[in-house]
Amino acid sequence: xxxxxxxxxxxxxxxxxxxxxxxxxxxHISTGDMLREAVKKGADIGKTAKKYMDRGExxxxxxxxxxxxxxxxxxDLKNGFLLDGxxxxxxxxxxxxxxxNETGKKLDLVLYLKTSQATSIKRxxxxxxxxxxxxxxxxxxxxxxxxxxxxxxxxxxxxxxxxREATVKRRLTVYESQTRSLIDYYKQKGILREVSxxxxxxxxxxxxxxxxxxxGLS
Ligand code: AMP
Numbered sequence: 107x108x109x110x111x112x113x114x115x116x117x118x119x120x121x122x123x124x125x126x127x128x129x130x131x132x133x134h135i136s137t138g139d140m141l142r143e144a145v146k147k148g149a150d151i152g153k154t155a156k157k158y159m160d161r162g163e164x165x166x167x168x169x170x171x172x173x174x175x176x177x178x179x180x181x182d183l184k185n186g187f188l189l190d191g192x193x194x195x196x197x198x199x200x201x202x203x204x205x206x207n208e209t210g211k212k213l214d215l216v217l218y219l220k221t222s223q224a225t226s227i228k229r230x231x232x233x234x235x236x237x238x239x240x241x242x243x244x245x246x247x248x249x250x251x252x253x254x255x256x257x258x259x260x261x262x263x264x265x266x267x268x269x270r271e272a273t274v275k276r277r278l279t280v281y282e283s284q285t286r287s288l289i290d291y292y293k294q295k296g297i298l299r300e301v302s303x304x305x306x307x308x309x310x311x312x313x314x315x316x317x318x319x320x321x322g323l324s
Pocket of ligand 1: 115137160162165190194198268
């Protein structure tokens with residue numbers, strides 16, 4: 107099964123993606139994670155991407171599309187994949203279709219996490235991430251056992267640079283102006299399904315899983 111998760115920053119895409127990909131044994135492809143990895147490694151792509159990410163802007167399409175195209179055409183995706191954070195505009199969506207066509211694949215479903223702005227802001231402003239293993243926590247919704255310390259690897263927990271207030275505002279504006287139109291784009295293709303991103307993560311997982319089963323995808 108080949109899935110796209112769509113929704114504003116703070117909709118819970120990353121957290122949901124982790125549980126769904128584990129449950130259905132499909133690959134998790136997160137462009138945000140891949141870009142952050144490139145930044146950490148000091149790769150050329152990472153250096154360019156960081157300038158955009160720190161401002162809450164989209165990284166240029168050519169960079170992101172080339173990383174995704176290489177990944178979705180990989181042989182290791184026999185059970186399928188879940189794309190998290192990609193596509194983010196219609197050009198990326200068209201290029202994704204082309205890459206999939208070339209390898210005889212197609213998208214089965216686009217899951218839209220319809221999320222209020224209040225939820226997005228609450229999730230992003232309280233999010234803390236591990237500098238070592240990238241695990242995510244939340245100051246109130248999912249606090250670590252020890253303050254400031256990762257439950258899994260004892261790494262230090264910090265706020266992501268782009269989760270600061272001004273950048274969060276910009277990311278939400280960028281979503282409205284560049285990404286939201288993908289809802290209609292995929293509606294017209296007949297593959298858009300919706301669940302509420304305002305649900306807590308366990309409920310969200312249950313709703314998504316039930317929907318996949320109803321759609322005959324499990
Ligand atoms: P995310 O972790 O998905 O919220 O992404 C963090 C940042 O990475 C975004 O604010 C963008 O700067 C960049 N990014 C991630 N995915 C994309 C994409 N598909 N197109 C352009 N930029 C992206």
